[in-house]
Amino acid sequence: MRDPAQPTQPSTRYLEAMRADTEERARLAGPPHSVHSGAPDAVLRRLRAAVEERRPRIIELSRAIHASAELAFEEYRSAALVAEVLNGAGIGARVGAYGLDTAVEASWGDAESGRTAAVLAEYDALPGIGHACGHNVIAAAGVGAFLAAVDVMRTIDPARPLPGRIVLLGTPAEEGRTGKEIMARNGAFDGVDAALMLHPSGDDAAEQLWLGRRTLDVDFRGIAAHASAQPFMGRNALDAASLMYQGIGLLRQQMLPVDRVHASIPAGGDRPSIITESSRVSVYVRSAYPETLKELSARVEDIARGAALMTGCGVEVAWDANPPSLPVRANRELAARWSVHSQARGRSPMPAGVVSDSLAASTDFGNVSWRLPGIHPTIAIAGPEVAWHTREFAAAAESPAADDAAVDGAYALAATALDYLCDDALAAAVEQEFTAGGGAIDVPAYFD
Ligand SMILES: [Zn+2]
Numbered sequence: 001m002r003d004p005a006q007p008t009q010p011s012t013r014y015l016e017a018m019r020a021d022t023e024e025r026a027r028l029a030g031p032p033h034s035v036h037s038g039a040p041d042a043v044l045r046r047l048r049a050a051v052e053e054r055r056p057r058i059i060e061l062s063r064a065i066h067a068s069a070e071l072a073f074e075e076y077r078s079a080a081l082v083a084e085v086l087n088g089a090g091i092g093a094r095v096g097a098y099g100l101d102t103a104v105e106a107s108w109g110d111a112e113s114g115r116t117a118a119v120l121a122e123y124d125a126l127p128g129i130g131h132a133c134g135h136n137v138i139a140a141a142g143v144g145a146f147l148a149a150v151d152v153m154r155t156i157d158p159a160r161p162l163p164g165r166i167v168l169l170g171t172p173a174e175e176g177r178t179g180k181e182i183m184a185r186n187g188a189f190d191g192v193d194a195a196l197m198l199h200p201s202g203d204d205a206a207e208q209l210w211l212g213r214r215t216l217d218v219d220f221r222g223i224a225a226h227a228s229a230q231p232f233m234g235r236n237a238l239d240a241a242s243l244m245y246q247g248i249g250l251l252r253q254q255m256l257p258v259d260r261v262h263a264s265i266p267a268g269g270d271r272p273s274i275i276t277e278s279s280r281v282s283v284y285v286r287s288a289y290p291e292t293l294k295e296l297s298a299r300v301e302d303i304a305r306g307a308a309l310m311t312g313c314g315v316e317v318a319w320d321a322n323p324p325s326l327p328v329r330a331n332r333e334l335a336a337r338w339s340v341h342s343q344a345r346g347r348s349p350m351p352a353g354v355v356s357d358s359l360a361a362s363t364d365f366g367n368v369s370w371r372l373p374g375i376h377p378t379i380a381i382a383g384p385e386v387a388w389h390t391r392e393f394a395a396a397a398e399s400p401a402a403d404d405a406a407v408d409g410a411y412a413l414a415a416t417a418l419d420y421l422c423d424d425a426l427a428a429a430v431e432q433e434f435t436a437g438g439g440a441i442d443v444p445a446y447f448d
C-alpha cells in the first residue's frame with residue numbers, strides 16, 4: 001500500500017538499462033586509439049618511477065583535502081596543502097593568483113624552448129556533503145602529475161633536455177561558481193597551449209558530454225492589494241512566477257533532448273490575503289553547444305517577459321550572476337593519448353558517445369576548452385551506480401579506489417602532457433583539430 005504522506009519512488013529500470021547499454025557500447029567501441037607516438041619510451045619509464053616515488057604524497061594530499069572540505073572561494077587550507085606539497089618538492093608555488101585568493105600557480109621549464117601544457121587542480125567541496133564531487137582526487141592527481149613531470153624534466157639527460165614548460169594551476173570554485181572563467185579573464189591561460197585535467201566518476205571515459213550552463217534570476221514586480229476586498233487593484237507577481245514556471249514546463253517538449261532547464265521560486269509572497277507584490281524565479285539553463293545555449297536562453301527569457309505581459313507585472317531579468325559555463329569541447333587527439341596512458345594503468349576509458357548523454361552535468365572547464373585545446377576525462381573511483389553529489393560519492397572519494405585513481409590519473413595526465421611537449425606531430429594534430437572546430441571564441445563576450 002502506498003503511504004500518501006510519502007512521495008512515489010522512481011523506477012530504477014531506465015538507469016539499469018542505460019548502464020547495460022553503456023557497457024555494451026563500451027565493449028563494441030573499445031578505448032580510443034592514438035595514431036601518434038607521444039613521448040619517447042625512456043621518458044615514460046622515468047615517469048612511471050617518478051609517480052611511484054610520489055605515490056604516498058599524492059594519496060596523503062588527496063585524503064587531507066578530503067578532510068578539509070572547503071566551499072568555493074574559501075579553499076584556504078586546501079590551497080595551502082597544495083602549495084606545501086609543491087614547496088616541499090622545491091618548486092616555488094604562488095597562492096593567490098589571477099583574481100582569486102585560493103588559486104595556486106607553479107611552473108617548470110622554459111616557455112621559449114617549446115609548448116606550454118597546464119595541468120588543472122580543483123579542490124572545492126559541497127555544502128553539507130563535503131567532497132561529494134571528489135575534487136580532492138582532481139587536486140592530488142593534478143599536483144602529482146605536475147611534480148612527476150617535473151621530476152622527469154629535471155633528471156633527463158641535460159645534453160638533450162625536454163622542450164617546453166609545464167604549469168600547475170590550482171583552480172578554485174568550480175561548484176556553483178565559475179572560478180576558471182575568472183582566472184582566464186585575469187590571464188591564467190595566456191601563453192598556455194593545452195590544458196589537461198581529470199574528474200573522478202563512476203566509470204572511466206576519455207570523453208563524454210558536459211553541458212554548458214547559464215543562470216537566470218527573474219524578478220516580477222506587481223502591486224499589493226487586499227486579496228478579498230480589492231483584488232482588482234492588485235497585480236499578482238506570484239501569478240507571473242507561476243506562468244513562467246508553467247511556460248518552462250511546456251517549453252521542455254520542444255527542446256533538444258539533452259538540454260535541461262530547471263527552476264525554483266525562492267520568493268512567491270507571504271500571505272494568501274495579500275496579492276503578491278514581488279516574486280523571483282531562479283533558473284538554470286543547460287545545453288550541449290554554445291549556439292544552442294544562446295538560443296535556449298532567449299526562449300526562456302521570452303517566457304519570463306510573456307508571463308509579465310500576461311499579468312501586468314513589471315519584470316527584470318538578470319543573467320549570469322556568475323559567469324556562464326560553456327559545454328566542454330574535448331580535444332580528441334589529446335583524449336586518445338590519455339586513453340593510451342590510462343590503459344597502461346589497467347583502465348579502459350570509453351570513447352566519445354558511449355556514456356549516456358542523459359547523465360551530463362556542467363563544469364567551468366568548458367570555458368577553458370573554447371580558448372585552447374584541452375581534455376576533461378573521467379576516472380573511476382566507484383561503480384557506475386554511485387552518482388556525483390551524494391554521500392556515497394563523498395565516501396568513495398576517500399576510498400582505496402580513489403587513492404589508486406589519484407595515482408593512475410597523475411601518471412596518465414603527466415604522460416599526456418609530456419606527449420604534447422615532446423611530439424611535434426601530435427601537437428600539430430591537436431592544433432589542427434582545434435582550428436578545424438572553429439578555433440578560440442571570445443568567451444566573455446559570447447552571450448552579449
Ligand atoms: Zn560537482
Ligand SMILES: [Zn+2]
Nearest residue numbers: 133135174199
Ligand atoms: Zn566536480
